[in-house]
Amino acid sequence: MAFTIQDVSDLARLLVEHPEWQLELRRLLLSEELLTLPQAVRELVEAHKRAEERLEQLETTVQNLSDQVRTLVEQVHILAEAQQRMTDGLQRTTDVLQRTTDVVGGLKGRVLELTYRDKAPAYFGHLLRRLRVVSPNTLEDALEAALTPGEFRDLFRLDLLLTGHPRQKPEIPEVWLAIEISVVIDQNDVDRAERRAKLLQRAGYRALPVAAGEQMTRGAEESARIQKVALLQDGQVLFWEEALEAWAA
Numbered sequence: 001m002a003f004t005i006q007d008v009s010d011l012a013r014l015l016v017e018h019p020e021w022q023l024e025l026r027r028l029l030l031s032e033e034l035l036t037l038p039q040a041v042r043e044l045v046e047a048h049k050r051a052e053e054r055l056e057q058l059e060t061t062v063q064n065l066s067d068q069v070r071t072l073v074e075q076v077h078i079l080a081e082a083q084q085r086m087t088d089g090l091q092r093t094t095d096v097l098q099r100t101t102d103v104v105g106g107l108k109g110r111v112l113e114l115t116y117r118d119k120a121p122a123y124f125g126h127l128l129r130r131l132r133v134v135s136p137n138t139l140e141d142a143l144e145a146a147l148t149p150g151e152f153r154d155l156f157r158l159d160l161l162l163t164g165h166p167r168q169k170p171e172i173p174e175v176w177l178a179i180e181i182s183v184v185i186d187q188n189d190v191d192r193a194e195r196r197a198k199l200l201q202r203a204g205y206r207a208l209p210v211a212a213g214e215q216m217t218r219g220a221e222e223s224a225r226i227q228k229v230a231l232l233q234d235g236q237v238l239f240w241e242e243a244l245e246a247w248a249a
Contacts, residue, residue, distance in 0.1 A: 113159050113181045116212060120162055123212070123232060124177070127240060128164025134176075136161055139203070146203035155199045160212075172248050176200055176207040177230075185216035185231065190223045197247065208247040 116123055120133050136143065136156050143152055160179040166172045178197040180189040193209035200207035211224060212232040224231050224239055228246035231238040 109181070109183050112183060112213070116160055116179070116181050120160070123235075124162055124164070127167060127237070128162065128175070128177075129167050131162060131164035134161045134163050139205070142205075143199075143203050147199055151199050155196050158196050166244060166248070169244055169248075172244065173206065175244075175248050176205045177210050178207050179210040179212055182211070182213045183215065185211045185213040185220045185233065187217070187219050187223050189213070190220050190227060190229050193229050194227050201247075206248050208243045210243070 117133055121131055125131055136158060140152075143155060147155065158178055159181040160177075162177040162179065163174055164177075165174055178193055178200055180193040180196075182189045189211040190209075193211045197207040197209035209227070209229040210232060211220065211229055214234050216231065216233050221231065221238070223229070225242075228239065228242050230240045230243040
């Protein structure tokens with residue numbers, strides 16, 4: 001039987017009077033999906049709310065991490081600047097120490113040169129008789145005539161020039177000692193002594209190369225042995241006979 005307007009009014013009145021019928025009517029009129037939709041919506045709203053809360057927490061965490069990273073970057077920058085200042089300071093200290101070492105080494109070398117010059121008889125008297133310390137200036141006429149200007153200047157940088165007669169070889173006439181002096185005798189000292197002895201020989205002087213000092217490198221000793229350069233290390237003489245035989249013949 002079809003409903004009339006009056007019937008609908010009666011139904012509405014009855015549903016108001018009996019609210020428990022409303023649930024049964026909904027079950028009859030609506031599908032299961034529609035019936036559960038309000039609960040699903042509520043759950044969705046709750047889930048969305050929880051998601052927003054988690055998002056807010058995540059944003060707070062990210063902000064805190066960002067602040068921490070920013071602070072860390074600033075601290076690293078400060079540490080880097082401090083490290084650079086320390087490195088610069090260390091380099092300046094190293095430079096000062098190196099300059100000081102060079103100055104002290106130069107002064108020690110100069111003092112050693114003066115000591116050998118002033119005490120030449122003590123160092124070389126057992127090798128030469130009638131020993132004399134000679135300034136290259138006294139030989140400049142003969143040197144200039146035999147050498148180029150560059151060779152002449154090089155020879156004048158000789159640390160010490162001595163002359164005398166070999167004490168153990170009286171048959172050998174007067175010899176000249178071209179002496180390079182260094183706190184630590186190295187390859188360069190040996191080479192300079194040999195080169196400057198050859199310049200003296202070219203000018204007509206029977207010259208022997210000698211390197212003298214307090215210590216020596218292993219390379220210097222080996223080179224001196226090969227090049228027949230006499231060595232005087234802290235009072236000990238090496239290769240003197242070999243130098244006499246090679247250079248004074």
